[in-house]
Amino acid sequence: MPIVECPACKSRDLYDIEQVRSEAGDSVNGVVDFHLFADYGLHGEMGWMGQKNKMISLAVSARVCGACGHASLFAKDLEMLKDLAAKRLVRKVPATK
Numbered sequence: 001m002p003i004v005e006c007p008a009c010k011s012r013d014l015y016d017i018e019q020v021r022s023e024a025g026d027s028v029n030g031v032v033d034f035h036l037f038a039d040y041g042l043h044g045e046m047g048w049m050g051q052k053n054k055m056i057s058l059a060v061s062a063r064v065c066g067a068c069g070h071a072s073l074f075a076k077d078l079e080m081l082k083d084l085a086a087k088r089l090v091r092k093v094p095a096t097k
């Protein structure tokens with residue numbers, strides 16, 4: 001995790017949430033993992049109906065400030081993020097000088 005103090009209030013009272021989850025709207029007591037990106041992509045293997053698809057999703061962890069509640073999300077798989085950008089499924093922000 002890259003931050004050691006809250007970017008909003010500068011507090012160092014921080015908490016980590018390794019697996020960010022949300023309530024599943026269609027299920028009593030159900031939860032689902034929160035992802036920044038999720039889609040079906042090509043698997044690279046052929047099946048009997050053609051090329052197989054697989055779920056591509058970018059899971060996140062969170063660091064939350066105990067003083068003000070500010071939450072920062074962190075992608076867990078940066079190689080997948082770069083791969084998604086190469087496939088133009090997410091947009092890489094141009095570097096500024």
Ligand SMILES: [Zn+2]
Pocket residue numbers: 006007008009010011065066067068069070
């Ligand atoms: Zn804070």
